[in-house]
Amino acid sequence: MIPENFIQSNLQGISFIGPELILTLAILLILLVGVLLPYWRHRILFTILAVAGLAGSVLPLWKLPQPAPDLTYLSNLFVWDWLTFLSKPFFAVVGVLTILLTQVTGEIDNSEYSECTILVLAVTMGMMLLVASTDLLMIYLAFETMGILSYLLVGIRARDERSGEAALKYVLYGAFTSGTMLFGFSLLFGLAGSTDLLAISQKVAFASQHPQDRLLLIVAILFFLAGLLFKTASFPFHFWCPDVYEGAPTPITAFLSVGPKAAGFVLFIRLFYPLFATGHDATIYEAVSGLDWPSILALVSAITMTLGNLAAIHQNNLKRLLAYSSIAHAGYLLMGIVSLSDLGLRSVVFYLVVYLFMNVGAFAVVAMVASAGGSEEIDSYRGLGARAPYVCVAMAIFLFSLIGLPPFAGFVGKVYLFAAVIYKKIYWLAVVAALNTVISLYYYLRIVKAMFLEKPTETIQIQVPLSSRVLLLALLVPTLGLGIYWQPLARVVSGMF
Amino acid sequence: MNSLYTYLFLAALLFSLGIFGVFQRRSLIGMLIAIELMLNGASINFMAFNRFLAPDPIVGQIYTLFIMGIAAAEAAIALSIIVAVFRRLRSINIERAQELRG
Amino acid sequence: MTDLIFNVFILLTIIPCFWVALSSNIVHAAFSLLITLFGIAGLYVLLGADFIGVIQVIVYIGGILVLIIFGVMMTQRGKLLPLSIQLPGKLFGAVLTGVILAALLLSATRTLWPVAAVLGEPQLTSAAIGDLLLGKYLIPFEIASVLLLAALIGAVLIARRSVRGE
Numbered sequence: 001m002i003p004e005n006f007i008q009s010n011l012q013g014i015s016f017i018g019p020e021l022i023l024t025l026a027i028l029l030i031l032l033v034g035v036l037l038p039y040w041r042h043r044i045l046f047t048i049l050a051v052a053g054l055a056g057s058v059l060p061l062w063k064l065p066q067p068a069p070d071l072t073y074l075s076n077l078f079v080w081d082w083l084t085f086l087s088k089p090f091f092a093v094v095g096v097l098t099i100l101l102t103q104v105t106g107e108i109d110n111s112e113y114s115e116c117t118i119l120v121l122a123v124t125m126g127m128m129l130l131v132a133s134t135d136l137l138m139i140y141l142a143f144e145t146m147g148i149l150s151y152l153l154v155g156i157r158a159r160d161e162r163s164g165e166a167a168l169k170y171v172l173y174g175a176f177t178s179g180t181m182l183f184g185f186s187l188l189f190g191l192a193g194s195t196d197l198l199a200i201s202q203k204v205a206f207a208s209q210h211p212q213d214r215l216l217l218i219v220a221i222l223f224f225l226a227g228l229l230f231k232t233a234s235f236p237f238h239f240w241c242p243d244v245y246e247g248a249p250t251p252i253t254a255f256l257s258v259g260p261k262a263a264g265f266v267l268f269i270r271l272f273y274p275l276f277a278t279g280h281d282a283t284i285y286e287a288v289s290g291l292d293w294p295s296i297l298a299l300v301s302a303i304t305m306t307l308g309n310l311a312a313i314h315q316n317n318l319k320r321l322l323a324y325s326s327i328a329h330a331g332y333l334l335m336g337i338v339s340l341s342d343l344g345l346r347s348v349v350f351y352l353v354v355y356l357f358m359n360v361g362a363f364a365v366v367a368m369v370a371s372a373g374g375s376e377e378i379d380s381y382r383g384l385g386a387r388a389p390y391v392c393v394a395m396a397i398f399l400f401s402l403i404g405l406p407p408f409a410g411f412v413g414k415v416y417l418f419a420a421v422i423y424k425k426i427y428w429l430a431v432v433a434a435l436n437t438v439i440s441l442y443y444y445l446r447i448v449k450a451m452f453l454e455k456p457t458e459t460i461q462i463q464v465p466l467s468s469r470v471l472l473l474a475l476l477v478p479t480l481g482l483g484i485y486w487q488p489l490a491r492v493v494s495g496m497f
Numbered sequence: 498m499n500s501l502y503t504y505l506f507l508a509a510l511l512f513s514l515g516i517f518g519v520f521q522r523r524s525l526i527g528m529l530i531a532i533e534l535m536l537n538g539a540s541i542n543f544m545a546f547n548r549f550l551a552p553d554p555i556v557g558q559i560y561t562l563f564i565m566g567i568a569a570a571e572a573a574i575a576l577s578i579i580v581a582v583f584r585r586l587r588s589i590n591i592e593r594a595q596e597l598r599g
Numbered sequence: 600m601t602d603l604i605f606n607v608f609i610l611l612t613i614i615p616c617f618w619v620a621l622s623s624n625i626v627h628a629a630f631s632l633l634i635t636l637f638g639i640a641g642l643y644v645l646l647g648a649d650f651i652g653v654i655q656v657i658v659y660i661g662g663i664l665v666l667i668i669f670g671v672m673m674t675q676r677g678k679l680l681p682l683s684i685q686l687p688g689k690l691f692g693a694v695l696t697g698v699i700l701a702a703l704l705l706s707a708t709r710t711l712w713p714v715a716a717v718l719g720e721p722q723l724t725s726a727a728i729g730d731l732l733l734g735k736y737l738i739p740f741e742i743a744s745v746l747l748l749a750a751l752i753g754a755v756l757i758a759r760r761s762v763r764g765e
Contacts, residue, residue: 006734006735006737007734009735010734010737010738013738017738020742024745027745027748027749031752074738075735077735077738077739112756115752115753115756118749118752119749119752119753122745122746122749125742125745126746129742136560137556137559137560137563137736137739138739140560140563140564140567141563141567141739141742141743141746142742144567144570144571144746145742145745145746148567148570148571148574148746148750149746149749149750149753151574151575151578152574152749152750152753152754152756152757153753155578155581155757156753156756156757158578158581158582158757161582161585164578164581164582164585165582167578167582168525168578168579168582171571171574171575171578172519172525172528172529172532172575175529175532175571175575176519176528176532176535179515179532179535179536179539180516180535182535182536182539182564183512183535183538183539183542185539186508186539186540186542186543186546187542187706189542189543189546189556189557189560190505190542190545190546190550190710190712191710191712193546193550193713194556195556195560210711212709212710212711213709213710213711215702215705215706215709215710216706216707216709216710219702219703219706499601499602499605499645501712501714502707502708503609504642504646505703505707506704506707507609507612507613507642509700509703509704509707510613510616510700511612511616511635512699512703513696513699513700513703514616514617514619514620514696515620516692516695516696516699517620517621517692517693517696518619518620518621519692520689520691520692520693520695520696521620521621521689521692521693524625526625526629526667526670526671526674527625527628529667529670530619530625530628530629530632530667531619531620533632533659533663533667534616534619534620534632534635537635537636537639537659540639541639541642544642544643544646544648544651545646546712547646547648548646548647548648548718549712549714549715549718550712550713550714550715555724555727555728555731556731558648558650558651558724558728559728559731559732559736561643561648561651562651562654562728562732563739563743565654565655565658565659566658566743566746566747567743567746568659568663569658569662569663569666569747570746570747570750572663572666572667573666573750573751573754574750574753574754576666576667576669576670577753577754577757577758578757579670579674580670580673580674580758581757581758583673583674
């Protein structure tokens, strides 16, 4: 007999996973429409279904009770706190932007379009579950749902050589790192005898007092890091990133660079803060005694941003360049994680929101230029400013924001991240990050210079369809708006921790 | 003999040999096989801890069950990608898949 | 008697493992993995998990391994491709493996595992697993099915494409 209390718990918790249920319904609907109505296989139909599913998925959130840090549901598998509450709409926006970008750029064929939307929805569902999970079993399952299906998204254009090979790299490295992370989970399960993060955190705090157990904890932390650093594309698991980002269809690249990466950072917050940090007083955490993981991560952060920026200088392919820039940004974001304070966590979340718009924007421009007859090489951007002024101004704004220049949103995000490390007196990391910003200035401005200051090779105007212009506008508004009027977002974020 | 340590050593050995295999192999399917070894190492850990010390004795077994399901999905997808790429390249050695490096 | 069976399964697990990692022949590696997986299934049964042992045989050997062997056959085309090519990663891999193995063995012996004083008698587990899968772990179970569905769609898509592309 199934114990009555589990049935009760499942019935009560079902409303909390409303977003995921609606996404699953949308997946099934798209599948049915694709199979039953073969003559209706128009892109626009699937786009509408998918966007409606994603938009509908956030509706149940406002019906739910006030989030609280200890409000768990479904037998302690998930937690309903502010981080969960805000992450779900975030990932829904990521999904919507990806679907719209696929719709307006034609990089995915009609014959595989419905499957592509299904996969985007399923990965989004995985990310939504991942950020809410507080159980090692659920974390692993959601992590793999997100991971395995994104390997497929990368390889969806299998007839294209680059896409297939990128998917191959992604799947092998991904399986390797998630296997390593799983072994770390198994060690923690052994230590605590439970998969619940709360139970494990008590056990870890106890075990860290004993020198005998410390080695095990260090090994477990390092194994976790393999999975997390892979997903966030940080050193030493960053090497897949340029190849995969270049080989994948551009809308999917944009998706990977903000979706799974953000999920990786939220998982960082979920795993490291409850497990390996103590004390919530005065908004400052402390690493569990004897385990100096913040210093390790600070080093990783410095190396990641430096490697990313130095490698980006030599790139002539824009997708590759943005891939290295995305590695560098993983380094910047890690600064917020290592600062071990509420300020740091807030700055990570704030920057992730800002990064979503500016990075998807930059990739969107790359995809639009490529589909309007240009290429992804920097050569085809020479003199583009005269041929497609609107797109190029948009690109310049996204790039300025990625550099972190005022008055764009990236500037505010970076100020928060710098403030977090300076507040914790990790001055050397702030200096490294500042130097890196200077390096990044060079390669971002190289694109701007090519667009506006160099002679065009052709003079024909590039026609960008209206739908693309509207999508770009939708990305420009937050990139500019959050740079000038960021207080609402800052207020929302500061309520989280 | 039938003690926790035997199983832990066994799991550690399987996991390390899996890692070694991933670095050693240049064939994509070979790497996949080595990764299966790593996953099995983790599964043995879960099962052994489950038997010898977990107060809630079935959780580890459930975890192993989920690992198997996920491993199956992962293997199916990895193989479908490998086969798709192979049809293009006529070779599954990883060197050929490195045209992207630049 | 149990000790003898235990030792047999341990050896069945360990010895083929080295072939899996070291053999230069991919077919040998795949078949060695079969024996290893079978040995692990036996160990699961000795750990009191009869159900998981059977599932290990069905899913891993009957499913995943058959899939891998199919993959080997579909991509071999008669001649075995040379597997070992000198790459700088190899020595690094060996050193890394050594460090990890040493750290794992050391931490396994040093850690104070909260071992239960008295081991419970092994019981039939299938009923308990069923209860948990339909009770506490119902939602993860359903999520796994969504994962498998989406994976199925994607795998078919990729395989179909490449057939048509030829």
